[in-house]
Amino acid sequence: MQPLFIADHLALDFINSAYGVKPNHVEHLNHDEQVIAWLRDAKVLSENSHLPLVKKPGQLLKSALYLRENARELLLLRSRQLAGDATLINQLLARSSAYQQIVWQAPDTPELVQHRNFLTLEDVLIPVAESIASLLVEGNFALIRKCENPECSLWFYDKTKSHQRRWCSMAVCGNRMKVAAFRARKTDTNAVD
Numbered sequence: 597m598q599p600l601f602i603a604d605h606l607a608l609d610f611i612n613s614a615y616g617v618k619p620n621h622v623e624h625l626n627h628d629e630q631v632i633a634w635l636r637d638a639k640v641l642s643e644n645s646h647l648p649l650v651k652k653p654g655q656l657l658k659s660a661l662y663l664r665e666n667a668r669e670l671l672l673l674r675s676r677q678l679a680g681d682a683t684l685i686n687q688l689l690a691r692s693s694a695y696q697q698i699v700w701q702a703p704d705t706p707e708l709v710q711h712r713n714f715l716t717l718e719d720v721l722i723p724v725a726e727s728i729a730s731l732l733v734e735g736n737f738a739l740i741r742k743c744e745n746p747e748c749s750l751w752f753y754d755k756t757k758s759h760q761r762r763w764c765s766m767a768v769c770g771n772r773m774k775v776a777a778f779r780a781r782k783t784d785t786n787a788v789d
């Protein structure tokens with residue numbers, strides 16, 4: 597199963613890299629290589645990035661899972677206007693070595709392309725930490741919501757014009773919930789009959 601990128605925000609997509617409750621729990625981060633693959637799928641790590649050697653196998657996964665749990669907790673606290681512990685995120689932010697370079701994709705359109713140097717393998721998590729930080733500080737928490745399907749645990753940032761987004765995805769939960777509502781109405785009608 598492919599990771600989901602339905603949240604319209606990197607930090608929330610990262611939180612959504614595990615979802616569902618047992619026996620339908622899905623975990624996309626099970627080892628270091630899957631963390632790297634997720635970051636590539638999320639387009640925050642390019643295929644040709646030079647990655648440092650793995651010093652401690654499993655350390656990247658451990659940090660990624662801690663960062664994800666920490667992000668979830670910080671966002672929940674923030675939605676209740678409470679402070680939290682941002683030690684790990686602040687440590688990652690302090691290690692950022694992002695810089696921009698001018699690149700010509702076509703002769704008439706120079707572009708600034710973001711680059712990063714990674715001193716340790718865990719530094720690949722810095723873009724995610726930056727995204728969590730900006731969501732926490734600048735996010736509109738009225739628009740950061742969980743899917744309305746009670747059996748779904750996915751988060752999203754409602755960037756629709758009408759701010760009426762209710763589902764992680766119309767194809768998955770939207771249709772399922774509409775069918776359920778339709779059945780419930782039908783049962784009600786039958787009961788009256």
Ligand SMILES: [Zn+2]
Pocket residue numbers: 743744745748749750763764765768769
């Ligand atoms: Zn859903």
